[in-house]
Amino acid sequence: MxxxxxxxxxxxxxxxxxxxxxxxxxxxxxxxxxxxxxxxxxxxxxxxxxxxxxxxxxxxxxxxxxxxxxxxxxxxxxxxxxxxxxxxxxxxxxxxxxxxxxxxxxxxxxxxxxxxxxxxxxxxxxxxxxxxxxxxxxxxxxxxxxxxxxxxxxxxxxxxxxRISDHDIKRENLKKYGIENISNKILLVFGGSLGSNKVDDIMYEVYKKSSINTKFIHITENDNKFKNFKNVFCFKYIDELYEIISVCDGIVSRAGATSIAEIKFYDQKAILIPWSGASENHQYYNALELQKNGKAIIIDEKKPNIEDILNFINKINIKNINYTWHTKKxxxxxxxxxxxxxx
Ligand SMILES: CC(=O)N[C@H]1[C@@H](OP(=O)(O)OP(=O)(O)OC[C@H]2O[C@@H](n3ccc(=O)[nH]c3=O)[C@H](O)[C@@H]2O)O[C@H](CO)[C@@H](O)[C@@H]1O
The missing domain is CATH 3.40.50.2000 (Glycogen Phosphorylase B;)
Structure with a gap:
């Protein structure tokens, strides 16, 4: 060597x-x-x-x-x-x-x-x-x-x-995060590596209207805010986040470049909420490409359209319970x- x-x-x-x-x-x-x-x-x-x-x-x-x-x-x-x-x-x-x-x-x-x-x-x-x-x-x-x-x-x-896993990842893995029925629609929600109060507020409104059969794994420091939603599973931080990204059905996130790269790599659908305070609005421009490919919608954090988010979630397909992400370089x-x- x-x-x-x-x-x-x-x-x-x-x-x-x-x-x-x-x-x-x-x-x-x-x-x-x-x-x-x-x-x-x-x-x-x-x-x-x-x-x-x-x-x-x-x-x-x-x-x-x-x-x-x-x-x-x-x-x-x-x-x-x-x-x-x-x-x-x-x-x-x-x-x-x-x-x-x-x-x-x-x-x-x-x-x-x-x-x-x-x-x-x-x-x-x-x-x-x-x-x-x-x-x-x-x-x-x-x-x-x-x-x-x-x-x-x-x-x-x-x-x-x-970051990639050195082994294949099974959808069943999501049970580790408290979700028993993996034939339900499962989304991951997070606000970049630092979390985002804004994403939390927007999703709070989404949860009020979303089906109980749609499950959300939500990364947040404000877990108390969501305690009444039985379909929302809160975590403060998850180191191996790609274990979820790779096998869940869709993502809600900020539009940080590394999050976007992971969404692309793991071939996910996403609702992107760019942070408007990013220098030269770079998060919005990061998000554009995915939106053009039809893999994502962009939500304006200042005027969030909750119906658009719910519609996008509705259209997402649920992966088969035996779905496996085959690891690749x-x-x-x-x-x-x-x-x-x-x-
Ligand atoms: C506030 C800020 O400065 N944001 C910038 C920062 O975002 P930030 O650090 O939020 O970066 P990204 O959204 O690009 O990446 C977040 C990373 O954290 C990981 N993760 C997140 C939550 C969790 O529980 N576990 C976990 O592992 C994600 O898998 C991802 O790998 O760097 C990005 C890349 O230069 C920029 O585009 C962002 O504008």
């Missing part, structure tokens, strides 16, 4: 962290991989990485992103702090001496990417969204290659890496790996 040393950053939210995880897990299969991962203190990658890749070297960085709009005076302090972190990060990377860097977005990638550039270490960036984020825009000037999920004229469109993950020159 080839010895490879990689510096990684990507996180703050699941949408940035999970693509990095998918690539690292695949890389580990065929290489003797040594990882140095810079995680943001208190964010998803700090919590999940020790379990997801127990032998990764982890360095916790305490920093915050810039406040939007960008001209907020507090940002001067934040930039100064980011500069101090950059010095610390650069020292650590120099000691580690990696072959390359792999960055998947989130503000922590700023100082990590800048350090890699200063040390003349090649690095690669993956952009998940249809509109490039501010940190990645900056890094794109220095990166060896930029990989994207959506089409950009100047970059390599690899698609968005998704993720093309996007492999495209990225094939495009990294140092491997």
């Amino acid at each position: 080839k010895k490879i040393k990689v510096v990684v950053a990507g996180g703050g939210t699941g949408g940035h962290y999970y693509p990095a995880l998918a690539v690292l897990k695949e890389l580990k299969k065929k290489n003797d991989l040594e990882i140095l991962y810079f995680v943001t203190d208190g964010r998803i990658e700090e919590k999940k990485l020790p379990k997801d890749i127990p032998d990764a070297n982890i360095i916790k960085i305490n920093m915050k992103g810039l406040i939007r709009p960008i001209y907020n005076p507090k940002n001067i302090q934040r930039l100064f702090h980011a500069y101090k972190k950059y010095i610390e990060i650069k020292d650590e990377i120099k000691k580690f001496s990696p072959d390359f860097g792999f960055l998947t977005g989130g503000y922590i990638c700023g100082p990590v990417g800048y350090s890699l550039k200063k040390l003349n270490i090649p690095f690669y960036v993956h952009e998940q969204n249809s509109i490039m984020g501010i940190t990645n825009k900056r890094l794109s000037k220095w990166a060896k290659k930029i990989f994207t999920s959506f089409y950009f004229k100047e970059f390599i469109q690899t698609g968005n890496p998704v 993720d093309v996007s993950t492999n495209e990225i790996i094939n495009n990294i020159d140092e491997i």
